[in-house]
Amino acid sequence: MSAYEIMDLIASQLSIINEVWNFFLTIHMAVIGLLIIARQYVPWAMKLVVITAYLGFLGVNYSAQIDNYTRLEALYEQAGQREAAGEYSNGAMAYGDLMRDYGVEEPKRFLPIVYSFSAGMTILCLAFVNTVQGRHRDDD
Secondary structure: OOHHHHHHHHHHHHHHHHHHHHHHHHHHHHHHHHHHHOOOOOOHHHHHHHHHHHHHHHHHHHHHHHHHHHHHHHHHHHHHHHHHOOOOOOOOOOHHHHHHHOOOHHHHHHHHHHHHHHHHHHHHHHHOHHHHHOOOOOOO
16 A cells, blocks of 8 residues: 555545544534424423434444544554555655654543533433423423
């Protein structure tokens, strides 16, 4: 695999990671928007459906991000091995620097924290939307 192909794969993988993060943020903005525009009392059955769908999305999104960072790590390692073997001249491909500066261990370590926090806060808001908005069963 040429240096260009490895750089292209790394750029593609970084783009995929950004798209998954954008989807994560978009869903959370949609949930916040739904909480803001909810004009009537929300029954528990509807809350459970929304919470279940949200948790399903969160699980799939988390799994996708872990896979994306794992693939990126493998690409960095492959590029580092090729650089160490001397396949790239003049230091044009400083993958060791890339791995050190933009490593994937930090994001992979903080993903469970980010996802747990966002899940907890979103579920609390969804579960208590009526209380937060001051709505009761008899309100119209």
